[in-house]
Amino acid sequence: MSWNAWGDPDRASALPESVRGLVASVLGVALRDASAVEESALAVPPSVLPAAARDALAAVVGPDHVDLSDAARVRRTGGKSTPDLLRRRAGDVADAPDAVVRPASHAQVLDVLRACAEHRVAVVPFGGGTSVVGGVEPLHPGFEAVISLDLGRMKALLAVDPVSRTATLQPGLRTPEAEELLAAHGLTLGHQPQSYEYATIGGYAATRSSGQSSAGYGRFDAMVLHLRAATPRGTLDLGRSPGSAAGPDLKQLLLGSEGAFGVITEVTVRVRPLPEAQRDEAWTFPDFATGTAALRALAQGGVPPTLVRLSDETETFVNAALSGGQATGGCLAVVAHEGTADQVAARRAETAAALEAAGGTCMGEEPVAQWRHSRYAGPYLRDGLLGAGVLAETLETATTWNRLPDLREAVTEALAGALAVDGTPPVVNCHISHVYPEGASLYFTVAAAGGDDPAGRWERAKRAAGDAIAGRGGTITHHHAVGADHLPWMADEIGDLGVEVLRAVKRTLDPAGVLNPGKLIPPPAPTAAAVAEAPAGDA
Incomplete structure (x- = not known):
């Protein structure tokens, strides 16, 4: 992974002139290239890992796997959000970790956590770094x-059970690696988020990931039958069977816990046979409301397609322009079916009938082929836009079908309003990315002139969008997780008592609080006494 951009540095490229012209025209501003600090010029702060802690960690994983090099530490200085990359492009790596520690087993993870708790060293679990x-x-x-x-x-x-169709995987596997191993047994996960090439199995479990084919394969957390986690207090082995009434399902405490309660060291997941057939079709609808009603009919009408997503009018236009195609107006939906040949034929016929009845027009396979060709390239385009001085970022939410139109309008207006204060309105795209019988996820992509403070512009826009989401009853995150960025809305999402429950779990499993501090759980509000004692400048 690149240290200041997404993915493989060899795949990075500047924006083509045709795209620069399109972006400048759509945004109504002249693009200006943004400079980036070279890695050789970075001022990486020295490691402050105490010698006693370093020796204790080396005794667990071996000296070669306690890495204090600048290169390793810089590449673990945060994730891949636009604010992350803007900081690193500006040369800010002040938050680089003090060491990169690479355990090889569950037992080593346990011992690392115990050593860190003893020496008061915080631990940030790291998989693909795609947060x-x-x-x-x-x-x-x-x-x-x-x-x-x-x-x-x-x-x-670690194991494959072809009879039960389950597989046990370690957390450091990237998705292509996992799929290659499973394919040797004729099986697949079918989990394909945009971060597919770099994200890991452990990261999927820790963040409740949802892939682009979730309509057919399900969310990752729904695939997990068993997990094993290391905590500073010991091992948790959770989940024995496909269903249980033995009290609350405690593995749900670890799924989505983002490394704050423990480190997931293996998962047993549901797998499927490799599909023998696939059928792709694109459908166009006159407007987003008509397309949304069509997707709701699919989600509520029986077996949905393996993959289904709907772009709004703006995103449909932008995608067509970027691919060199002809924008025809309306909204484009991408639909795919996988399975046996008979299953695909039957489901495709059922889907086509439903979409035609809902006002859709079939556009054939070519638009889906174009989408598949570039489905993992969005982050590289974002990097090119940042290099051209354009602020580009995404956010997502979900709600019930009856609230979806109002939520989309509110978030779009919040983003547009926050980013248009200097007279340069943004482009706000939206698509439905995941569907359920009860509702759907909305995924927003924003492009705006970066200006002199692109990070500050996005912070204000994110705050406005988050408030709009909370005010309209949406979830603050459908599949990106909480991290540090969504903490301001967690109490609204789960209530003050829910936050107290999370804190109680944290105290039980991680008494010293070393696991991924500052994520998932909102900090306690300062007491009146603490506020009164604070220096005047800190008020």
């Missing part, structure tokens, strides 16, 4: 130092 919500920021308030716990050595397929 876009501050989930892997190396925060360490009140601690001596902070390490990045890189799980990349734990990347085995």
Whole structure:
């Protein structure tokens, strides 16, 4: 992974002139290239990992796997959100972790956590580093130092049960690696988020990830039958069967816990046979409301397609322009079916009938082929836009079908209003990315002139959008997780008592508080006494 951009540095490129012209025309501003500090010019702060802690960690994982090099530490300085990359492009790596520690087993993770608790060293679990919500920021308030716990050595397929159709995987496996191992057994996860090429199995579990084919394969957390986690207090082995009435399902405490309660060291997940057939079709609708009603009919009408997503009018136009195609107006939906040949034929016929009845027009396979060709390229385009001085970022939410139109309008207006204060209105795209019988997820993509303070512009826009989401009853995150960025809205999402429950779990499993501090759980409000005692300048 690149240290100041997404993915493979060899795949990075400047914006083509045709795209620069399109973006400048749509935004109504002249693009100006933004400079970026070279890695060789970075001022990486020295590691402050105490010698006693370093020796204790080396005794667990071996000296070669306690890495204090600048290169390793810089590449663990946060995730891949636009604010993350803007800081690093500006040369700000002040928050680099003090070491990168690479355990090879569950037992080593346990011992690393115990050593860190003893020496007051914060631990930030690290998989693919693809978080876009501050989930892997190396925060360490009140601690001596902070390490990045890189799980990349734990990347085995531990077991396959073809009868039950389950597989047990270690957390450091990237998705392509996991799929290659499973394919040898004729199986697949079918989990394909935009971060597919770099995200890891452990990261999916820790963030409740949802892939682009979730309509057919389900969310990742719904795939998990069993998980094992290391905590400073010991091991949690959770989940024995497909269903249980043995009290609350405690594995749900770890799924979505973002490394704040424990480090997931293996998961047993549901897998499917590799599909023998696939059928792709694009459909166009006269407007977003008509397309939304069509997707709701699919989600509520029986077996949905494996993949279904609907772009609004703006996104449909932008995508067509970027691909060199002809924008025809309306909204484009991408639909795919996978399975046996008979299953695909039957489901495709059922879907086509439903979409035609809802006002859709079939556009054939070519638009889907174009989408598949670029489905993982969005972050590279974002990097090119940042290099051209354009602020580009995404956010997502979800709600019930009856609230969806109002939520989309409110978030769009909040983003547009916050970013248009200097007279340069943004472009706000939206698509439905995941569907359920009860509702759907909305995914927004924003492009605006960066100006002199692009990070500040996005912070204000994000705050406005988050408030709009909370005010309209949407979730603050459908699949990006909480991290540090969504903490301001967590109490609204789960209530003050819900926050207290999370704190109680944290105290039980991680008494010293070393695991991924500053994420998931909102900090307690300052007491009246603390406010009264604060110096005047801190008020």
